[in-house]
Amino acid sequence: MSAADWQRIDRLPNIYCAGCGNGSVINCTLAAVEEMGWTRENTVFISGIGCSSRAPGYILTDSLHTTHGRALAFATGVKLANPALNVVVFTGDGDLAAIGGNHFIHACRRNVDMTAICMNNQIYGMTGGQGSPTTPRGAISTTTPYGSAEPVFDLAELAVAAGANHVARWTSYHVKELMAAIATGLQTPGFSLVEVMTQCPTNYGRRNRLRQVSDMIEHLRTHALLVQKRDRLIREGKPIPEGMFVVGELVRRHRPAMGVRA
Amino acid sequence: MRLVIDESRCKGCNLCVLVCPYGIFREGREQNQRGVIVPELDRPERCTNCRLQHLYGRLLCGMCQMICPDQAIAWEEERPYEPHRVEVEF
Numbered sequence: 001m002s003a004a005d006w007q008r009i010d011r012l013p014n015i016y017c018a019g020c021g022n023g024s025v026i027n028c029t030l031a032a033v034e035e036m037g038w039t040r041e042n043t044v045f046i047s048g049i050g051c052s053s054r055a056p057g058y059i060l061t062d063s064l065h066t067t068h069g070r071a072l073a074f075a076t077g078v079k080l081a082n083p084a085l086n087v088v089v090f091t092g093d094g095d096l097a098a099i100g101g102n103h104f105i106h107a108c109r110r111n112v113d114m115t116a117i118c119m120n121n122q123i124y125g126m127t128g129g130q131g132s133p134t135t136p137r138g139a140i141s142t143t144t145p146y147g148s149a150e151p152v153f154d155l156a157e158l159a160v161a162a163g164a165n166h167v168a169r170w171t172s173y174h175v176k177e178l179m180a181a182i183a184t185g186l187q188t189p190g191f192s193l194v195e196v197m198t199q200c201p202t203n204y205g206r207r208n209r210l211r212q213v214s215d216m217i218e219h220l221r222t223h224a225l226l227v228q229k230r231d232r233l234i235r236e237g238k239p240i241p242e243g244m245f246v247v248g249e250l251v252r253r254h255r256p257a258m259g260v261r262a
Numbered sequence: 263m264r265l266v267i268d269e270s271r272c273k274g275c276n277l278c279v280l281v282c283p284y285g286i287f288r289e290g291r292e293q294n295q296r297g298v299i300v301p302e303l304d305r306p307e308r309c310t311n312c313r314l315q316h317l318y319g320r321l322l323c324g325m326c327q328m329i330c331p332d333q334a335i336a337w338e339e340e341r342p343y344e345p346h347r348v349e350v351e352f
């Protein structure tokens with residue numbers, strides 16, 4: 001089998017806007033799942049609501065497209081009812097951290113054996129560009145027309161603090177690294193969060209002087225700070241440049257986990 | 263093998279143009295019947311996958327296929343002994 005054998009080609013072209021990063025994340029996920037040797041029969045994709053959450057609809061396995069913010073709650077049920085299944089969750093920054101914030105921290109705390117892939121485009125894409133808990137300070141959205149004044153959630157750090165066994169962050173530009181990080185998440189028993197900074201040219205870029213897809217990619221590429229480099233800057237007592245986000249593996253550990261196959 | 267873009271899926275985002283290390287994808291100039299400006303391929307036979315996929319028995323580079331958000335890039339089998347020119351760059 002190859003990654004293409006997991007795709008529902010009858011539903012292509014997908015609904016995503018031209019240049020949306022979500023499709024690249026689906027590719028990386030399917031390549032990682034394929035590398036694991038999982039089958040379509042023993043793998044389930046679960047999602048909430050949002051552009052990102054449409055992803056399972058393009059994959060040829062059983063899936064649950066659940067209510068907004070509740071993907072992890074449904075996924076916990078699936079995994080605990082049948083630990084033989086491999087559970088992968090697709091979610092967005094709004095879905096995971098706004099309406100679904102409580103499910104998020106408790107899935108990390110319980111350390112349920114699953115991999116959650118969060119496509120963080122820093123905006124509510126599907127509903128027309130409202131601000132989310134990850135919309136950067138100063139960024140324009142339909143609900144922050146003068147620039148967002150709120151501090152943001154760092155989703156990956158939140159997952160580390162809440163107890164997830166594996167946490168990594170990459171971008172939809174770093175496709176090879178992202179694929180490897182997802183594969184590590186799939187292999188790690190317990191909860192894994194892979195946060196992917198993705199471009200939403202339509203509802204984020206258009207309002208924030210990143211109208212071209214290439215501008216958004218350039219922004220992701222130049223604002224990604226490798227975790228090893230961040231640690232070096234801290235060791236050397238140097239400041240961490242403003243506006244950067246850390247990429248790489250933030251944690252891999254062996255806290256007690258739930259739903260792990262015996 | 264032959265590198266192909268599926269015009270029924272491509273949305274013309276040009277992400278493939280950004281990532282190909284050989285510069286094989288070039289921004290297109292003309293709209294197709296769906297109104298999409300699909301990238302042009304510049305001497306695609308230079309692609310490592312076109313040349314070496316069979317020899318290695320696996321996908322090589324594959325950056326364009328991995329990043330294409332519309333699953334529009336693939337390598338097709340060619341008919342046996344299809345003549346084509348290969349330019350070797352030094």
Ligand SMILES: Cc1ncc(C[n+]2csc(CCOP(=O)(O)OP(=O)(O)O)c2C)c(N)n1
Pocket residue numbers: 049050051052053068091092093094095096119121123124125126127132
């Ligand atoms: C209970 C409920 N509240 C609100 C909505 C409206 N709604 C749909 S998608 C969405 C935001 C999605 O944002 P995100 O999870 O970041 O996904 P994206 O579209 O950006 O990928 C909202 C608020 C809903 N569908 N259900």
Ligand code: SF4
Pocket residue numbers: 015016017019020021022051052121125126199200201202203204
């Ligand atoms: S609105 Fe944004 S997130 Fe949604 S499909 Fe378009 S580019 Fe992607």
Ligand code: SF4
Pocket residue numbers: 267271272273274275276277278279300301329330331332333334335
């Ligand atoms: S990345 Fe895919 S959709 Fe975008 S221009 Fe290239 S072939 Fe078309």
Ligand SMILES: [Mg+2]
Pocket residue numbers: 050092093094119120121122123124125132
């Ligand atoms: Mg979002």
